[in-house]
Amino acid sequence: MFASVENSLRQALKALGMEPPERIEVGAPREEAWGDLSTPIAMSLAKQLKKPPREIAQAIAAKLTEAGGAAFEKVEIAGPGFINVTFSGDFIVEKLGRILSQGQAFLRADIGKGKTVQVEFVSANPTGPLHLGHGRGAAVGAALSNLLAAAGFRVTKEYYVNDAGRQVALLGESVFARYQELCEADYPFPDDGYRGDYIMDIARQITEAEGDKHKGQDFAQAGNYFTEKSCAMMLAAIKKDLEGFGVAFDIWQSEKELYKKREGGESEVDDTINSLRAKGFVYDSEGAVWFKATLFGDEKDRVLKKGGGQYTYFASDIAYHKLKVDAGYDELIDIWGADHHGYIPRVKAALEALGYNREKLRVLLVQIVNLLRGGKPVQMSKRAGEFVTLKEVIDEVGADTTKFIFLTRRPDSHLDFDLETAKAASAENPVYYVQYAFARINSIFRHAREKGIPEGEARTGQADLRLLSEPEELKLAKKLLAYPTVFEGAARAHEPHRITYYLQELAGLFHPYYNRHKVVTDDTGLTLARLALVEAISTVLKDGLSILGVSAPERM
RNA sequence: GCGCCUGUAGCUCAGUCGGAUAGAGCAACUGCCUUCUAAGCAGUGGGUCAGGGGUUCGAAUCCCUUCAGGCGCGCCA
Numbered sequence: 001m002f003a004s005v006e007n008s009l010r011q012a013l014k015a016l017g018m019e020p021p022e023r024i025e026v027g028a029p030r031e032e033a034w035g036d037l038s039t040p041i042a043m044s045l046a047k048q049l050k051k052p053p054r055e056i057a058q059a060i061a062a063k064l065t066e067a068g069g070a071a072f073e074k075v076e077i078a079g080p081g082f083i084n085v086t087f088s089g090d091f092i093v094e095k096l097g098r099i100l101s102q103g104q105a106f107l108r109a110d111i112g113k114g115k116t117v118q119v120e121f122v123s124a125n126p127t128g129p130l131h132l133g134h135g136r137g138a139a140v141g142a143a144l145s146n147l148l149a150a151a152g153f154r155v156t157k158e159y160y161v162n163d164a165g166r167q168v169a170l171l172g173e174s175v176f177a178r179y180q181e182l183c184e185a186d187y188p189f190p191d192d193g194y195r196g197d198y199i200m201d202i203a204r205q206i207t208e209a210e211g212d213k214h215k216g217q218d219f220a221q222a223g224n225y226f227t228e229k230s231c232a233m234m235l236a237a238i239k240k241d242l243e244g245f246g247v248a249f250d251i252w253q254s255e256k257e258l259y260k261k262r263e264g265g266e267s268e269v270d271d272t273i274n275s276l277r278a279k280g281f282v283y284d285s286e287g288a289v290w291f292k293a294t295l296f297g298d299e300k301d302r303v304l305k306k307g308g309g310q311y312t313y314f315a316s317d318i319a320y321h322k323l324k325v326d327a328g329y330d331e332l333i334d335i336w337g338a339d340h341h342g343y344i345p346r347v348k349a350a351l352e353a354l355g356y357n358r359e360k361l362r363v364l365l366v367q368i369v370n371l372l373r374g375g376k377p378v379q380m381s382k383r384a385g386e387f388v389t390l391k392e393v394i395d396e397v398g399a400d401t402t403k404f405i406f407l408t409r410r411p412d413s414h415l416d417f418d419l420e421t422a423k424a425a426s427a428e429n430p431v432y433y434v435q436y437a438f439a440r441i442n443s444i445f446r447h448a449r450e451k452g453i454p455e456g457e458a459r460t461g462q463a464d465l466r467l468l469s470e471p472e473e474l475k476l477a478k479k480l481l482a483y484p485t486v487f488e489g490a491a492r493a494h495e496p497h498r499i500t501y502y503l504q505e506l507a508g509l510f511h512p513y514y515n516r517h518k519v520v521t522d523d524t525g526l527t528l529a530r531l532a533l534v535e536a537i538s539t540v541l542k543d544g545l546s547i548l549g550v551s552a553p554e555r556m
Numbered sequence: 557g558c559g560c561c562u563g564u565a566g567c568u569c570a571g572u573c574g575g576a577u578a579g580a581g582c583a584a585c586u587g588c589c590u591u592c593u594a595a596g597c598a599g600u601g602g603g604u605c606a607g608g609g610g611u612u613c614g615a616a617u618c619c620c621u622u623c624a625g626g627c628g629c630g631c632c633a
Contacts, residue, residue, distance in 0.1 A: 030576065043614080044575095082575075306631040365560090409569065439595090448592080498570095
């Protein structure tokens with residue numbers, strides 16, 4: 001709807017002999033009474049044209065009125081030089097009909113055009129259960145993936161599993177120590193080991209499966225088994241938690257795989273480092289192997305291989321990102337916790353050094369979540385094993401509510417998550433407000449069915465939308481027609497939260513309408529028209545909720 | 557010390573690429589269920605957009621600076 005006015009504006013400007021700027025600013029005016037659409041274009045042009053803005057606005061408005069034809073009810077000049085456009089009722093209603101006839105195709109802009117994009121998110125180390133911060137990443141990543149998929153991208157969701165290195169070894173040793181404890185053998189618990197109860201649970205399960213067969217063994221001897229087993233079990237638990245949150249991945253990429261020697265005796269990581277070395281971006285110093293990250297804008301050079309001979313996490317991460325680029329994706333999106341932000345320059349530096357476009361990778365930072373209960377911070381210490389897991393939060397407040405809370409914030413905003421507030425089954429949870437609108441509409445449908453009103457095409461096909469003449473109805477129709485613009489903006493900006501706010505606003509128009517006007521009445525024509533309107537509302541609500549990954553219940 | 561993020565109503569947060577008189581929910585207060593679901597509706601009050609400078613016809617938005625909070629600056633992951 002906005003796009004058509006943009007075109008009309010372009011035509012108008014050309015007709016006046018003005019060069020239209022690349023970006024034509026159009027937006028909804030703040031006050032409803034000012035119209036449906038507003039542009040400050042005349043003021044923007046005032047300087048270069050050396051004419052008063054209102055004079056320019058007059059000229060543009062005249063042309064615009066011509067170009068718009070019957071679509072516009074009026075075109076006005078207001079304030080310092082705004083051009084305000086009000087659409088005609090017929091135009092609105094005609095467009096509304098397209099939501100019903102075209103459905104999703106009308107709502108969603110194809111901006112991806114089949115391009116492939118990979119979204120990597122969560123990627124938590126399999127050394128413990130997911131916590132709420134991971135949940136935020138999961139909610140945002142899944143919603144963004146849905147959004148991009150709906151916008152015509154071919155999306156692959158990937159979880160990078162850090163199943164190699166010291167941290168998982170420590171997990172294995174922690175479990176090993178607990179296992180020995182269960183076997184009444186003596187093994188010192190590692191100093192910085194993982195102390196959560198889940199470690200004991202894993203040890204117990206191993207005891208059940210293996211008996212005391214590893215009793216008294218050396219960790220050097222049994223370490224691999226314990227590490228691999230613990231890691232696999234932890235990963236299974238993580239998958240289950242994500243499933244419970246309604247988040248699924250297409251690929252689980254193992255870090256360990258990147259270290260596996262292939263036929264030539266080299267691993268993916270070896271190859272990557274060799275390739276960097278061949279390009280002259282690697283040097284040896286103080287017994288370690290370094291990457292010249294400073295050549296590509298990073299603060300300092302970074303170690304790839306430690307003095308002890310092991311690769312750093314960074315080394316495998318370069319290999320991983322190389323793998324992603326080589327897989328041929330058009331775009332890569334990484335969703336990281338904000339505490340890793342210092343890591344961005346080095347990864348981008350590595351991509352550039354490898355000869356790739358560093359802009360191919362976009363990193364979306366998700367801020368830390370502060371968990372509160374009744375306004376007081378919940379103390380968490382991963383070392384001591386005291387923390388609230390994502391699963392516990394979902395069990396307590398529900399998956400839909402948890403997601404919705406995450407998706408009503410910009411990802412980079414610091415977030416206070418209060419368990420008491422979140423689980424209050426009141427309107428304090430805006431998610432219910434939106435879901436309730438959907439449930440109410442379904443209730444209307446059930447009622448209509450009982451009254452013997454036909455359904456589906458037989459119903460919508462007969463509806464004469466011009467009968468929708470209440471101000472609330474036109475407002476609702478306009479709001480519905482704004483959805484494609486909101487959708488497109490959200491997809492382009494990678495900001496699912498715009499959908500969340502839109503849905504709340506739409507529900508905020510529906511509820512008063514519901515309260516004031518009956519949809520199903522004795523007036524058959526009006527009933528059919530209103531049923532068509534609320535059907536369009538439910539279509540949009542459902543589409544938006546599905547992008548957010550939030551359920552749309554037909555009853556509440 | 558340097559870098560990144562944040563600071564908007566009592567609380568939690570939106571605010572499009574710089575546009576008109578600053579927004580929502582919650583909390584507080586007053587009303588509304590014989591009627592398609594009251595998880596709802598109608599109404600009231602609530603602001604130095606952290607402070608200060610600058611750019612602009614116009615700034616919550618851009619620039620500089622100060623203050624406050626968070627995070628990061630490892631041969632950790």
